[in-house]
Amino acid sequence: MVNLNINAVKSHTFDAIVVGSGITGGWAAKELTEKGLNVLMLERGRDVKHIEDYKTAMTDIWDFQHRNKLSRETLEKYTTAARGNAYAVQEPSSYLFESDTDQPYIEKKPFDWVRGYQTGGKSLMWGRHSYRWNKEDFEANAKDGHGVDWPIRYEDLDSWYTYVEKFVGISGLKEGYDALPDGDFLKPMPFLQPEQYFREQVKSKFGRLVTIGRTANLTEAKECHTAVGRTACQYRSLCIRGCPFGGYFSTQSATLPAAMQTKRLTLVNDAIVTEIIYDEKFNKAKGVRVMNQHTNEVTEYFAKIIFMNAGTIPTASILLNSKSNRFQNGFGNDSDQVGRNLMDHNGGAGAMATIEGFEDDYYYGRRPTGLYVPRFRNWGNDKQEYLRGFGYQGGASRGNWNRGINKDGFGADFKDSLGTPGDWGMMLIGIGEMLPNEKNRMYHDNDKKDKWGMPLVTFDVERGENEQLMRKAMSQDMAEMYEAVGFKNIRPFDFPSNPGMGIHEMGTARMGKDPKTSVLNKNNQVHDCKNVFITDGSAMASSSCVNPSLTYMALTARAADFAVNELKKKNL
Template identity: 55%
Template structure:
């Protein structure tokens, strides 16, 4: 359709999750009239339907029905539990199917805010060694940036969102700009000391995007401090944890420069052959089925790793017959995640006279210690641990044979202490781990679906052995009982940290994006979500997405001023 004045903007942002929210905030605050598109329904901060409900106020005692489990089958088979309190966040797999050559757990939420409402909030900087690892190991391609390029943008992001944590002075886990740390409980403090004494290893409180004190700026008056309810998965009406809904989107709206359009499924980029640039996007209105076009000088794709890959692969032209910007053939390839469901647990004695206050929405973190310095293993890269200690609750008695007064007495007393460590291990960027478009199978909108074909390799399998054994060894050294090493198995996607598909690199022949997150072959298109990642490290990636996005926006605005894009 022919554009008119209502169809043309300075910038378009596709997606409102962690990266899209930051792109919207930074672009609008720099004065650009920005259209922000999300394929899902509108969710405003505070409009979280189950956030304050008790379990007895929910149908079926909060339990999912068989129909719920069938409609949200992917989420139901992963770490996320489908309940009456959370089911509205998960994608209906019947309406939005995908294919699996090998099992892939693609957990999605189609709504404004995306997975920024659902994430685990763990916020860790990557280190210099993470950005240098590919070059050092001769794996895949070299990152086109280094830690020094991103360091000021980590600062910028952390000051705005608020990250609580403890400085540790570790080279492999650079310290952040922190709010006060949450407190470890008595068993965690004991284990921390044991690790230091027995192994000279560090355990710290999780670095998490929760407000433990007021922000150091006055730009987010809608955000309050964490009340340790640990109901974060429902959405936080206090705005205590960072989400696009509670933080970046309100900031963008305040500028008066943002037009937010929900229920807008971006199907493809529009390529202007004459000028060699992207002129806009094609959109399907999810409510009316109307086909629309919107124009802009610069476009930010932040639709999630596979949302962005889908748009790029579906955007074909005579210039890009194999997908937008896919001169290298790397589009859709190099899928990474963090492998997990491996570690150890133990029973802890001697602390039965102690408990904790509240339900802290955070755990402890053990930074990577393998393949650092003199430590050399039979595999490359490494892993960290997340976990914590707690006392078992009344659910431990569900299979207990006692009844009546004895059962009441047992239920009134807290159970034993347990301590657990779960590993987050790095997955290498293998070219053959890929996603492709299936034009024969359509979703509810008539768009092609994705098919996944990826799995971990030998390097990851060797790492998993160490992830279980090292966790058990540390728990045993602390004197804990019934130590159990475990490996429950893993399928790609389960870590919910999908990365790759449109990686950054130095050479257009082997990568999709340059050092500024621009598509090599079309520099007015920026990609700053997980699809841009060149390697995975072992730390949670969301903080790095935010820093990359803020850096890319600053570059885009400067390039627009110079008339270079």
């Protein structure tokens, strides 16, 4: 007879398990606890507490040892930083990112895998641009034959977009533009005067929209925000360090306190989920197996439903590592699509220019957003040699005292000259859609393991001809707009970059109508195991050209609502 510690099993049993505490994990925990479930959230990294653990949030730049420059030691630890991805890893924020030397991966082709393993995940460092997908985004796969048809349409997410927008707090302008659907917005952040001029001229000369970036920064705090301790944005633009004011949306500032207020959430840190445990008798998942990242102690937790929100690549990695008699190719991987169709946005190409005039105009504070130019290519009557489209992000600014670094001069007069604003300039960078392609994938190298015995993730991803044609257009189109509105010293660019640098990886466990070609159904359930839901970037069947996090959040809220209703009906 097998001796079971029944009390231990009970103490490790919950209504739901959420794997990961980033943007979607936080939403899953909030929704499930608020609907009455006792939830366990498992985070593989350390705990980062709101406010007290944002250790650089109030540090002046001159108090950093390297004045925000990256040291040689840092460059050796972070592959993405060494390759020039300055946004991802900076001196004040590097402590929030995982070191590639400590947690290596394999690149059959170059891929910049940016990770943040701690409570809140990358919700602490995300760019916060928040846009709805449009109707065409959900239909494009079916129309042009790339990827599989989405099992849902815009109308299925419309109300869920509104639901999450209200709680997140998205500032922006309603524009009535089909390519960029309007949402439930807080008051917008202001345009700078050259930006307002650019907006008017581009509309007049091209009929294209230039709007203010829709961002998850509170321009005003509503009751739902103050109820979890948030207040309005302070216009410091130091968001990547963690915001002690809760001025931008993160797990720590919003969904985690909301879930904790229910007293139905248990958070366990340092918990690396190694596999999903499948119950062959009942044909469902019964829990997860976890290894403590410091002690290597293995623990099992059990639940009626499991939400996988570890992130696009970690979620797929866990699925591939979860093998059983039923799932010999990895959990839910009958279609052999787990790990495939890996996409990231196609960015790094655009143009910059100088702007004459507006010498009497300046700005106050540091606005944490900029301009957004939504998609206009392959839209309406426009037809290009490439498929799908792109948008632009960036904005205007005036040169500051840093411009003196490369100027000749010395003495008091030179110093005084740098105390006045420099010339106006503008830079806009394209962000384009990457087509789904099952040859673009991540998989396990089972002969090479990390220090916890997990197979190393291997990347085999590259941009195709369509993406390369699009990059040329990103530079050319923006240069054309600058010239038309009278800007000077126009400099198109295409900065070298690898897939992954957009930090919008998605698609490794895609949704679809047919279990033979997809992993998830229209409700984000694993086709062959209905009590497992995946709502992070893994679920995406295509990439659109807008920042994806708002869509992840809407999918998560929708799936959580469905899961609870199915539990009530005893269908799971």
